[in-house]
Amino acid sequence: MMQSTFPxxxxxxxxxxxxxxxxxxxxxxxxxxxxxxLSLIGALVSFAVTLPAFMHFDNGFHGMxxxxxxxxxxxxxxxxxxxxxxxxxxxxxxxxxxxxxxVLAGWEVIQKKVAQYMGAFLILSGLMIGVFCALDGxxxxxxxxxxxxxxxxxVGVWGGANRVYAAIKFFLYTLMGSLLxxxxxxxxxxVSGGTFDILTWHQVPLTMxxxxxxxxxxxxxxxxxxxxxxxxxxLPDAHVEAPTGGSIVLAAIMLKLGGxxxxxLSLPVVPDASHYLSGFMITLSLIAVIYVGxxxxxxxxxxxxxxYSSIAHMGFVTLGFFVFNDMAVQGAxxxxxxxxxxxxxxxxxxxxxYDRMHTRQIADFGGVVHTMPRFxxxxxxxxxxxxxxPGTSGFVGEFMVILGAVxxxxxxxxxxxxALILGAxxxxxxxxxxxxxxxxxxxVAELFDLNKREFLILGLLAIAVIxxxxxxxxxxxxxxxxxxxxxxxxxxxxxx
Numbered sequence: 001m002m003q004s005t006f007p008x009x010x011x012x013x014x015x016x017x018x019x020x021x022x023x024x025x026x027x028x029x030x031x032x033x034x035x036x037x038l039s040l041i042g043a044l045v046s047f048a049v050t051l052p053a054f055m056h057f058d059n060g061f062h063g064m065x066x067x068x069x070x071x072x073x074x075x076x077x078x079x080x081x082x083x084x085x086x087x088x089x090x091x092x093x094x095x096x097x098x099x100x101x102x103v104l105a106g107w108e109v110i111q112k113k114v115a116q117y118m119g120a121f122l123i124l125s126g127l128m129i130g131v132f133c134a135l136d137g138x139x140x141x142x143x144x145x146x147x148x149x150x151x152x153x154x155v156g157v158w159g160g161a162n163r164v165y166a167a168i169k170f171f172l173y174t175l176m177g178s179l180l181x182x183x184x185x186x187x188x189x190x191v192s193g194g195t196f197d198i199l200t201w202h203q204v205p206l207t208m209x210x211x212x213x214x215x216x217x218x219x220x221x222x223x224x225x226x227x228x229x230x231x232x233x234x235l236p237d238a239h240v241e242a243p244t245g246g247s248i249v250l251a252a253i254m255l256k257l258g259g260x261x262x263x264x265l266s267l268p269v270v271p272d273a274s275h276y277l278s279g280f281m282i283t284l285s286l287i288a289v290i291y292v293g294x295x296x297x298x299x300x301x302x303x304x305x306x307x308y309s310s311i312a313h314m315g316f317v318t319l320g321f322f323v324f325n326d327m328a329v330q331g332a333x334x335x336x337x338x339x340x341x342x343x344x345x346x347x348x349x350x351x352x353x354y355d356r357m358h359t360r361q362i363a364d365f366g367g368v369v370h371t372m373p374r375f376x377x378x379x380x381x382x383x384x385x386x387x388x389x390p391g392t393s394g395f396v397g398e399f400m401v402i403l404g405a406v407x408x409x410x411x412x413x414x415x416x417x418x419a420l421i422l423g424a425x426x427x428x429x430x431x432x433x434x435x436x437x438x439x440x441x442x443x444v445a446e447l448f449d450l451n452k453r454e455f456l457i458l459g460l461l462a463i464a465v466i467x468x469x470x471x472x473x474x475x476x477x478x479x480x481x482x483x484x485x486x487x488x489x490x491x492x493x494x495x496x
Contacts, residue, residue, distance in 0.1 A: 008053045008066050009082040009133045012092055013126050016046040016099065020122030027115015036107055039118035043103045046125060047096035053084065054093055059477050062485055064135065064199070072139070076189075078196055081136040086482030087263050087333065090475055091132040091256060094340050097464075098252045099125040102245040104457050105348060109244065109355055110158065117158055121245060124150040131257050137185045137196040140264070144221070144257060145178055151246065151254065159241040166234075166241035173234040177224035184217035188269070202268045202489060211273035218266045225258030226314045229288045239307035240360070244351030247303065251310050251343035256336045259317045263333075263486070267321065271490040274322070281322040286415050288315030293422030297429065302353070302360045305430055306346045309386060312419060313339050319416055320401040324490065328404020329483045334475050335397025338385075338468055342394050345382040345461040349375070352454055353434070357443050362433045366440030371447040376435045378450075378458040383431040385465045387423035393468035396475075 019042025027035035053066055064083030072080040084092070102121050110117045127150070130143035148171055156167035189196055192204045206214070224231045235255075239247050267274050274281075289312055296308035313335065320332025352375060353368070354360055369376035385392035388399070398420065406413030439445050450458065468475065 007068055008049075009068055009084065011049045012046070012053065012096070013082075013130045013133060015049050015126070016042060016096070016122040016129075017126035019043075019046065020119040020126070023115050023122065024119040027119065029113065029115075032111075032114035035115035035118055036103075039103050039115075039122060040100075040107075042122050043096070043100040043125075046122070047093065047100055050092040050096045050129070054089065057084075057089055057478060059086070060481060062481060067135070069135075072136075076138075076196075077194055078138045079136045080139060081197065082133040083135045084133055086479035087486070088132040088260065089478050090333075090337050091253075091260065092129055094337060095125055095128050095132070095253050098249060098340060098344055101344060101348070101457050101461065102248055104453055105248065105351060106243070106245045107453055109351070113157065117154070117243075117245075120150040120154050121249065124154075124249065128253050128257065132260060135198050137188065137198050137201065137265075139196070140198065141178070141182055141185055144181075144261070145175075147254065147257065148174055151250065154246045154249075155238055155242045158243040159246070161241075162237070163241045166237040169234045170238045173224050173227075173231065177220040177222075177231070180217040181221035184214045187214065198264065198269075201265075204269075206270065208272060208276070211270040212276065215266060215270045215273035215277060218261065218270075222258040222261040222266065223284075225261070226255055226318060227258070227311060228284050228315070228318060229292060229311070232288070232292070232311050235311060236304045236307040239310075239347075240301060240303045244347060244354070247307075247347040247351070248344040251307075251347055252340040255310065255314055256340065259314065259321075259332070259336050262318065262321050267490050268486060271492070274490060275324070278322040278324065282319060282412060285315045285319035285322070286412070288312060289319065289416060289419040290422065293419055293426065296426040297422070299426075300362055302350045302362055302365075302430065302434070303347070304360075305362070305426060306343065306350065306386075309346075309423065309426060310339070310343050312423070313343070313386075316398055316401050316416065316419065319412075320397075320404060323405050323408035323412070324487060325404045325407055326480075326483055326487060327407065328401050329487065330476055330479055331397045331400025331402075331404055333397075333479050333483070334393075334400060334468075334472060337475055338393035338397050338465075341461055341464045341468065342382060342385045342392075345378070345458065345465065346386060348454075348457055348461065349379050349382060352450065352458075356447055362430065364440070365434040365444060366437045367435075367444055368447065369435045370439055371444060372449045374455065375450050375458075378462060379435055380431055381462055382465065383427040385469070387425075387427040388420050391466070391469045393465045393472070395469060396472045 067083040134140035293312040299305035317332045320328040385394040
């Protein structure tokens with residue numbers, strides 16, 4: 001481990017939380033402008049404090065970097081233990097960057113309870129970064145569960161007509177899954193000799209029965225969060241009812257908490273069970289990739305279509321993890337990073353249209369390119385990235401996962417590759433119906449193109465999508481050593 005002389009990770013976690021609390025303290029409904037300005041400053045500062053860890057990260061180092069480890073609850077040996085490696089590095093700046101986009105996205109759109117809205121997102125940002133940094137099992141669980149609270153409030157207060165139903169469904173699904181994870185965490189605490197240290201858990205010998213039970217306990221928490229089929233039904237409802245910022249964060253970051261959980265806990269803590277149940281996990285992943293892709297094809301609501309496409313893309317992630325080779329696991333992590341940019345951009349585009357027409361129905365659009373040409377260009381770019389066009393970030397992860405899957409089993413790789421066809425089908429079908437053709441109605445005829453704020457958000461996301469697509473080396477280089485170490489560890493039996 002590389003001990004940190006300066007608390008970079010604590011700064012990354014608690015800076016947005018502190019700004020969020022400050023925004024809540026000074027915010028006033030009668031004058032929301034100070035809350036907006038302070039939120040933007042807080043988001044930018046929070047992004048800036050994630051950069052030193054990124055810039056000083058040693059790609060060749062084996063183990064955790066920037067480690068912080070101090071006592072928290074001495075009686076139960078719970079420690080405030082933080083650290084990152086190549087598996088978690090990129091999620092810190094990604095989370096902070098998406099938070100900046102969300103603050104800008106809600107700048108003019110949110111008119112009521114502005115301080116509470118902005119504050120919730122800033123606090124949520126810090127908690128999500130905490131999940132990616134936690135090296136103590138109980139600290140991981142606390143951060144993992146705490147993210148539910150601000151997102152529940154965001155959907156329940158600023159969401160659509162059925163927001164309460166969607167918020168409660170989201171909360172119950174994720175809470176029930178996580179309770180089993182808590183049982184597994186407590187069990188590991190006792191069998192490891194009274195420690196919550198995740199890295200120590202990696203070395204604890206367990207019987208196959210213990211491993212399988214722990215695997216399923218973790219699976220319930222992480223599968224709901226990803227979400228994997230068949231526990232995915234909460235996501236379309238949450239996306240449809242959430243405000244634009246909520247949908248962006250939900251798709252871009254919160255789904256990644258589940259994927260990251262597999263990397264940090266399931267695979268290294270119970271490697272034999274992970275191998276034993278890999279066929280089961282691959283099957284669930286392929287169902288998500290193919291079946292949910294077909295479901296996306298028949299959607300009539302723009303948000304639901306993109307929500308189902310997110311489930312299909314995250315199926316690639318879990319597939320990559322459980323074929324156990326370097327190419328596939330690196331591709332799965334690259335896919336998570338790319339999906340953060342692409343899905344966030346897609347939901348931003350849908351939000352732009354909804355702010356103007358107050359409808360999400362695909363049939364209500366058509367011919368948008370005639371009235372919003374700049375918007376149309378962005379929408380087409382992100383749609384092409386969503387279906388994995390070479391040169392965009394969407395291609396990198398999917399290509400690597402398919403290569404890894406083919407190396408593992410040709411037929412699994414071939415089935416996974418059908419996602420590229422389905423992705424092209426639903427993404428291009430959406431673009432055709434919304435963007436092209438004759439102007440469908442007078443509402444479309446009255447649309448106005450992107451303002452400077454919207455152009456800035458979509459422009460930054462477009463730069464990220466193209467940059468990662470053309471030069472993914474910074475992402476893959478950072479994770480290479482950590483993925484190699486993980487797979488070596490997973491290959492070693494831990495059965496008593």
